[in-house]
Amino acid sequence: MDKTADSDGLTRRNYLSGSGLVLGTAIVAGCSGNGAEPTSTATSNNNGTDRSTSSDSGSYTTSLSPVGKVKFDSVPENAFTMYNQYADMLVALNHGDAVNSMFVPEMAGPSMNNYYKRLSVVSFDWENLPNPYDNFSKEFFYSLDSDIHFLDPAWAITQENWDVTDIEEVTDNIGPFFGNFYSGTHADPQEPYSEDYQYYTLWELFSHVATVFRERERYEQLRAVHEELIETIQTNLPPEEDRPTAVRVTLGDGQFWTYHINHPGFWLADTRPLEADDAFMDETWDGLWGSVGYETMLEADPDVILHLWGMTPRYDMDSVRESLTSHSVGQELSAVKNDRVYAHGMRYQGPIMNLFQIEMTAKQLYPDVFGEWPTYEDGTPYPEIPTGERLFDRDRVAEIITNG
Numbered sequence: 001m002d003k004t005a006d007s008d009g010l011t012r013r014n015y016l017s018g019s020g021l022v023l024g025t026a027i028v029a030g031c032s033g034n035g036a037e038p039t040s041t042a043t044s045n046n047n048g049t050d051r052s053t054s055s056d057s058g059s060y061t062t063s064l065s066p067v068g069k070v071k072f073d074s075v076p077e078n079a080f081t082m083y084n085q086y087a088d089m090l091v092a093l094n095h096g097d098a099v100n101s102m103f104v105p106e107m108a109g110p111s112m113n114n115y116y117k118r119l120s121v122v123s124f125d126w127e128n129l130p131n132p133y134d135n136f137s138k139e140f141f142y143s144l145d146s147d148i149h150f151l152d153p154a155w156a157i158t159q160e161n162w163d164v165t166d167i168e169e170v171t172d173n174i175g176p177f178f179g180n181f182y183s184g185t186h187a188d189p190q191e192p193y194s195e196d197y198q199y200y201t202l203w204e205l206f207s208h209v210a211t212v213f214r215e216r217e218r219y220e221q222l223r224a225v226h227e228e229l230i231e232t233i234q235t236n237l238p239p240e241e242d243r244p245t246a247v248r249v250t251l252g253d254g255q256f257w258t259y260h261i262n263h264p265g266f267w268l269a270d271t272r273p274l275e276a277d278d279a280f281m282d283e284t285w286d287g288l289w290g291s292v293g294y295e296t297m298l299e300a301d302p303d304v305i306l307h308l309w310g311m312t313p314r315y316d317m318d319s320v321r322e323s324l325t326s327h328s329v330g331q332e333l334s335a336v337k338n339d340r341v342y343a344h345g346m347r348y349q350g351p352i353m354n355l356f357q358i359e360m361t362a363k364q365l366y367p368d369v370f371g372e373w374p375t376y377e378d379g380t381p382y383p384e385i386p387t388g389e390r391l392f393d394r395d396r397v398a399e400i401i402t403n404g
Helices: 084-092 105-116 138-144 153-157 164-173 202-212 216-236 294-300 317-325 351-365 394-403
Strands: 060-064 068-072 079-081 148-150 245-252 255-259 290-292 304-307 341-343
Touching: 060 202, 079 084, 084 105, 084 202, 084 351, 105 351, 138 164, 153 164, 202 216, 202 351, 216 351, 216 394, 245 294, 245 317, 255 294, 290 294, 304 351, 317 341, 351 394
Parallel strands: 079 148, 245 304, 304 341
Antiparallel strands: 060 068, 245 255, 255 290
16 A cells, blocks of 8 residues: 555545544453443444445545544555454454454464354464554554554553654554544543544444455445344343343452443443343443452352353363352352353454354353353364354355355
């Protein structure tokens, strides 16, 4: 892609109007993000329509909040990604080889491939990818020389030694930013960008990324698979009074890091469609998650415990279950007694991961409706499910990804 300036003074990869957002960073119990979640004043993008324009010269323009409009002369060949929802999107569009970086690749990479192994020839080469967290500097960005940065500029300016002028420099000299982080939780971005910030669903974000790579047909076909899966789920859910209580947690240091399961945001794109009864629905935490001890968990006593990150190399579910059963209070939990403590996926999920994680959650919450969840062994791929018990067609998804 051409990095020289246009006649209008913008680089060919520059965004035509842009802004940044703000997000602090913390790693807590295998989770990364800002604990602060102020009341939102941003807006939701309800229709999900992705508008792009093309010129006779072959260049095209698309947009995303909070970045604004971005102009491309050609499809990006070298893409910076931070959280792996964007890497998963590129794999889904058959552009996984464009990914040049990723958050904790030794965790995310194997986790992604554990899903892809059920899609025949689909795979992702992650082993030599650097982790931006190890060296989040402008020098690192220059060394990658990315055509596009799938990163919310607001997130970047909260990092040490970064501000809006650094965003502008990277955009002008390397490539544009194109990311929206706060859609993950619907947390409120900082001024001056909170007023016009838009929220997107996971599949709306995927739509924008597909436009960048000129892969609308692949996107539409994958979206159809997702819509059919959601329809299958929604039309077969049992009555509200028959649904289990559930929690999404990460166990560590004698406490449970707890997360809501039905709140807005694409972090919950795999649990919200299942509409289970959130055991901590009425709890308001000072941040994106809370923490409770064993006694509080027993008071809630959920029917099902979904252990976030349980299907990643970060956690050993045998050890998690041993910690629960050996604890005097933990062993009294109904989910423990009834063997309903399940390894769950990653909240940083792209479209392929989302399909598998919705299916997984459906079987873990409603085995009588959607079929039993098979035993999952630590370090193994997503369990093989008999063809007649699958909630979406693996061959169809693999065909879309590999052949369009």
